[in-house]
Amino acid sequence: MDYIVGENRNQIQMIALEQLVAPDSWARVIDLFVDILPIDELGFKHVKLQSEGRPPYNPATLLKLYLYGYKHSIRSSRKLEHSCKVNVELWWLLGGLMPSFRTIAYFRKNNAEAFRKVFRQFVLMLKDMGLIEGETIGIDSFKIFAQNSLRNNYTQKKIDRHLEYIDNRIEEFEAALDKTDKEEEKELLKSKIKLQQDRRRKYETLDTELKNSNDT
Structure with missing residues (x-):
């Protein structure tokens, strides 16, 4: 052998x-x-x-x-x-x-x-070709759950934590935007900033609703 x-x-x-x-x-x-x-x-x-x-x-x-x-x-x-x-x-x-x-x-x-x-x-x-319907939405770094899990329930502490995280991400993207000279990277960073700003508005709405309710 x-x-x-x-x-x-x-x-x-x-x-x-x-x-x-x-x-x-x-x-x-x-x-x-x-x-x-x-x-x-x-x-x-x-x-x-x-x-x-x-x-x-x-x-x-x-x-x-x-x-x-x-x-x-x-x-x-x-x-x-x-x-x-x-x-x-x-x-x-x-x-x-x-x-x-x-x-x-x-x-x-x-x-x-x-x-x-x-x-x-x-x-x-x-x-x-009928391979896609064109109705699917791809969201970066986000998961959707079909049940009312703990991730779908918000406390004041949890909302504040999300807002702080989003603000930090926006600052990181804006700092990167100031440093880059590439148009392709600028467009990508601008879209990421917009996404974080949209998420921030969502948590601001949740924050208002929670404060106006008698629930915690």
Whole structure:
């Protein structure tokens, strides 16, 4: 009996990338989705090529890379650059291209609004295919309970604690907003601040109702 051994690293082999990617791979879904998108209408830069200068990457190619990264929780531009070198599915998806982390980062920065339109198109496609109804609300960091549990009952101490927590979160987001220069991060922070402000109004209403009642 002997160990299970692998292939000889120095042996030349004829391998097609198509054979290395599973038929149900998420990379194939991304490839198909991006190919049917009206990239020029969405507002991506460098859709129309110039006659002079260094040729840019096709925005559709970089978009495929980003969508693959979102699916597999690879958000850092440096990690995406590394993945292009070691990930077989990305070799297939990008046709062997390996953009630098700077190229990847600038693409995200310069096409923030186009990215939002892409995600809207994705949701509309899912609705047209009957995969979603479009009536589900996703709320970050919040859970809804279907019964009257302790989390659905509020005391003055509990309300005060929530208000203090929300105020601290708003201060953190506002401080981060003052420091960042990236428009994409600014929009995200503004939406988080608005969410916390809406939550604060809810607890202020509960606070008023509790004080006006004879209950504790």
